[in-house]
Amino acid sequence: MGLFKLKGFPGTGNFRHGIHPPDNKHLSNESKVEVMETPETVTLPLLQHLGVPCKQIVEARQLVSYGEMIGKGEAFVSASLHAPIAGIIKKNVMVTLPNGRHLPAISIQASGDQIAPQRLWDEMRSKEWPRDCISIYDPFTIVKLIHSSGVVGLGGAAFPTHVKVTPNDTRMIDTLMINGCECEPYLTCDYRLMIEAPRAIVAGALLTARAVSAREIVICVEDNKPEAVKKLKEATEQTVIKIAVLKTKYPQGSEKQLIKSVIGLEIPLGGLPSDVGVAMSNVGTMATVARGLIKESPLTHRVISVSGRGIKHPKNLFVPIGISIADVIDFCGGLTPDAARVVAGGPMMGFSFSDFNTPVTKGTSGITVLTHDEIKSEEETSCIRCGRCVDACPMNLVPTRLALAARYNNPSIASQYHIHACFECGCCSYVCPAKINLVQLIRAGKKLATASQKF
Amino acid sequence: MSDSNKILNTVKDSPIIHVAPSPHIRDIKTHTQRMMIDVLIALTPVVIVSVYLFRMYAVKQLLICIVTCLAAEILFVRMRGRSLTIKDCSAGVTGIILALSLPGSAPWFVGVIASVIAMGIGKIIFGGLGMNIFNPAMVGRAFVMIAFAGLMGAGSYENITGLVDAVSGATPLSALKFNNTPAIFTHLFWGNTNGSIGETSAFACLLGGLFLVFRKTASWQIPFSILLTVLFIAGITDLAAAASGMLIVHHMFGGALMFSAFFIATDPVTSPLTSKGKWIFGCGTGILIMIIRLFSGYPEGVMFAILIMNALTPLINRWTNPQPMGEA
Numbered sequence: 094m095g096l097f098k099l100k101g102f103p104g105t106g107n108f109r110h111g112i113h114p115p116d117n118k119h120l121s122n123e124s125k126v127e128v129m130e131t132p133e134t135v136t137l138p139l140l141q142h143l144g145v146p147c148k149q150i151v152e153a154r155q156l157v158s159y160g161e162m163i164g165k166g167e168a169f170v171s172a173s174l175h176a177p178i179a180g181i182i183k184k185n186v187m188v189t190l191p192n193g194r195h196l197p198a199i200s201i202q203a204s205g206d207q208i209a210p211q212r213l214w215d216e217m218r219s220k221e222w223p224r225d226c227i228s229i230y231d232p233f234t235i236v237k238l239i240h241s242s243g244v245v246g247l248g249g250a251a252f253p254t255h256v257k258v259t260p261n262d263t264r265m266i267d268t269l270m271i272n273g274c275e276c277e278p279y280l281t282c283d284y285r286l287m288i289e290a291p292r293a294i295v296a297g298a299l300l301t302a303r304a305v306s307a308r309e310i311v312i313c314v315e316d317n318k319p320e321a322v323k324k325l326k327e328a329t330e331q332t333v334i335k336i337a338v339l340k341t342k343y344p345q346g347s348e349k350q351l352i353k354s355v356i357g358l359e360i361p362l363g364g365l366p367s368d369v370g371v372a373m374s375n376v377g378t379m380a381t382v383a384r385g386l387i388k389e390s391p392l393t394h395r396v397i398s399v400s401g402r403g404i405k406h407p408k409n410l411f412v413p414i415g416i417s418i419a420d421v422i423d424f425c426g427g428l429t430p431d432a433a434r435v436v437a438g439g440p441m442m443g444f445s446f447s448d449f450n451t452p453v454t455k456g457t458s459g460i461t462v463l464t465h466d467e468i469k470s471e472e473e474t475s476c477i478r479c480g481r482c483v484d485a486c487p488m489n490l491v492p493t494r495l496a497l498a499a500r501y502n503n504p505s506i507a508s509q510y511h512i513h514a515c516f517e518c519g520c521c522s523y524v525c526p527a528k529i530n531l532v533q534l535i536r537a538g539k540k541l542a543t544a545s546q547k548f
Numbered sequence: 549m550s551d552s553n554k555i556l557n558t559v560k561d562s563p564i565i566h567v568a569p570s571p572h573i574r575d576i577k578t579h580t581q582r583m584m585i586d587v588l589i590a591l592t593p594v595v596i597v598s599v600y601l602f603r604m605y606a607v608k609q610l611l612i613c614i615v616t617c618l619a620a621e622i623l624f625v626r627m628r629g630r631s632l633t634i635k636d637c638s639a640g641v642t643g644i645i646l647a648l649s650l651p652g653s654a655p656w657f658v659g660v661i662a663s664v665i666a667m668g669i670g671k672i673i674f675g676g677l678g679m680n681i682f683n684p685a686m687v688g689r690a691f692v693m694i695a696f697a698g699l700m701g702a703g704s705y706e707n708i709t710g711l712v713d714a715v716s717g718a719t720p721l722s723a724l725k726f727n728n729t730p731a732i733f734t735h736l737f738w739g740n741t742n743g744s745i746g747e748t749s750a751f752a753c754l755l756g757g758l759f760l761v762f763r764k765t766a767s768w769q770i771p772f773s774i775l776l777t778v779l780f781i782a783g784i785t786d787l788a789a790a791a792s793g794m795l796i797v798h799h800m801f802g803g804a805l806m807f808s809a810f811f812i813a814t815d816p817v818t819s820p821l822t823s824k825g826k827w828i829f830g831c832g833t834g835i836l837i838m839i840i841r842l843f844s845g846y847p848e849g850v851m852f853a854i855l856i857m858n859a860l861t862p863l864i865n866r867w868t869n870p871q872p873m874g875e876a
């Protein structure tokens with residue numbers, strides 16, 4: 094990889110600004126994915142994705158079998174839900190997700206014959222995934238099957254995948270980018286998946302590329318994961334798929350930054366990857382697509398990493414969606430005495446929560462448990478205008494100005510300085526020597542700016 | 549529910565789980581207080597050299613300014629009913645920088661008044677650390693320089709008895725300007741010339757300054773661009789006067805240039821936010837320094853140059869406002 098040019102790609106392998114937090118991946122990157130046994134109950138919120146909630150199509154006390162559809166995504170931007178275990182539907186429940194949403198959910202009490210989750214994982218890991226006979230699927234079938242398997246982005250945002258891959262005459266897709274950067278500290282689920290199930294990822298990528306008729310397929314990995322690169326290279330031999338090895342830097346795995354790094358193009362403000370001819374998806378999503386199409390099994394299980402210094406035994410796990418986080422934490426030996434914060438996702442952009450009955454959802458990439466030492470909050474002092482936040486912001490914004498505008502209720506300044514371009518990556522708060530909670534202020538500022546536009 | 553009982557058992561003796569918005573981790577290496585401590589460390593060689601050269605004059609000036617600055621900060625903050633901000637050490641830093649930029653012979657009340665003005669008008673009036681437009685130490689010094697012109701002028705440097713004979717003469721820049729007598733490079737470099745107590749040793753300033761840049765506490769762009777601009781303009785004057793380098797040496801190593809380029813111009817609060825802005829700030833300061841040195845009645849122009857550029861900083865920030873990614 095050259096200093097100014099990424100070999101074989103138009104981009105440089107890097108983007109402007111960003112930060113280098115300690116990645117702490119060593120806690121769990123050597124632990125093989127373990128399969129959790131079927132839990133007694135699972136809880137499945139009707140909205141686990143971005144978009145419209147799906148509609149419950151089962152009733153209380155009804156018996157469901159594994160993989161049966163229990164919630165139907167009727168709207169276009171919605172995703173269906175399938176039973177990850179066989180059992181009886183319990184009375185309706187409400188759950189609060191870590192992102193603050195309070196939602197109705199379907200709860201299933203396990204009963205009857207269960208399929209062995211180990212079998213599902215072995216299927217995923219096998220070398221049998223086809224690479225050449227995918228032409229038997231025509232693009233519309235692929236989209237339809239992705240839709241009916243309830244696939245959403247597993248990287249965190251959980252955007253319904255079929256929406257991204259639906260062919261669109263006005264926006265042609267040249268390149269399918271598969272995101273395996275996993276730039277958040279602590280998380281290792283994508284890393285383990287790339288090492289243990291590279292063939293499934295490759296099969297999914299080929300299928301998806303066919304759906305969007307992309308000419309190029311690029312799998313993007315940061316250069317701190319040489320093992321994953323090696324495994325992917327083996328798995329992609331004799332395919333058109335290229336592998337881009339990028340500089341390790343947070344937030345390399347963010348859509349806009351990654352496109353800039355690899356293709357050298359900038360998505361216009363407020364635009365989408367398709368504006369520059371790119372469709373992007375996470376490695377986990379690709380494996381799920383392959384499973385949905387080739388094995389005809391819907392999205393019911395996923396790999397998560399459970400890590401952090403606040404957990405006794407950090408692990409990577411293959412779990413049914415809807416399993417309670419309490420079960421997951423118990424399986425990892427419980428919390429250490431100095432555990433202080435539990436985060437769904439990584440420490441930079443994840444949501445913290447305190448209710449351990451919260452279920453794992455489709456978008457949960459991991460549970461990170463931080464200790465007191467790590468989250469010690471320090472007193473906020475005045476901004477000394479040092480400009481570090483400016484030098485850290487990957488969107489090239491002026492965080493201190495946005496935060497000030499928010500603090501002093503000035504929505505017009507906030508909009509003028511493009512507050513909506515901020516994607517809350519957290520770099521600015523991370524570097525600020527005055528310990529100002531910039532992201533929190535900016536979040537408030539966005540609400541303010543949006544509200545003032547309405548009048 | 550059986551689930552919650554199970555988790556209660558394992559989580560029972562663990563402490564309270566906190567919830568807060570992301571990001572959940574912060575860089576532990578950066579801290580405003582830590583930056584101020586870096587500045588204090590970087591100032592140490594300068595302080596040592598000044599005490600070595602000027603003995604009691606330096607000790608007196610330092611003590612007066614530090615004590616007054618701290619007292620003024622406490623007093624003003626109390627008056628405004630704010631919580632104490634002494635912990636961030638910035639008042640101490642202002643005190644030391646102020647003392648180092650005064651002539652050793654200045655009587656005690658000059659230091660006291662300069663400190664009170666620095667803290668009061670330079671800083672607190674704007675709303676405290678981070679809100680001020682001008683570098684507080686420079687505001688204090690400019691005030692006493694104008695109010696007590698006699699005590700602060702070229703003459704004040706000449707009636708000192710210090711360790712080295714040279715320090716009882718005129719400052720190198722005024723000697724050059726008014727008597728046309730140049731100083732020797734080694735004297736300028738190590739510091740045995742006369743001047744404000746902290747500015748004479750280019751070596752000590754470079755040592756401390758490079759530490760600050762290395763620690764990333766001070767930006768590298770500002771000192772670098774100031775020195776580069778001064779070097780460039782001094783080079784032209786040198787060539788024009790056929791002084792074979794003598795003028796370059798004087799402008800680079802004489803006077804307050806090194807001290808101010810590293811310790812005063814780099815004050816984050818009063819300099820621009822972006823890298824581009826810092827370049828503009830540094831070049832502007834360098835040009836103004838040389839204009840004042842060459843064309844005005846004052847032998848030294850660093851202080852006014854920095855104050856003028858401080859005033860322009862909000863404007864520079866506006867000019868150099870970065871374009872968000874994707875806004876072509």
Ligand code: SF4
Nearest residue numbers: 476477479480482525
């Ligand atoms: S990093 Fe913090 S102190 Fe520095 S300019 Fe930004 S908000 Fe101000």
Ligand code: SF4
Nearest residue numbers: 486515517518519521
């Ligand atoms: S959170 Fe927003 S403002 Fe802060 S660095 Fe990230 S994109 Fe920039």
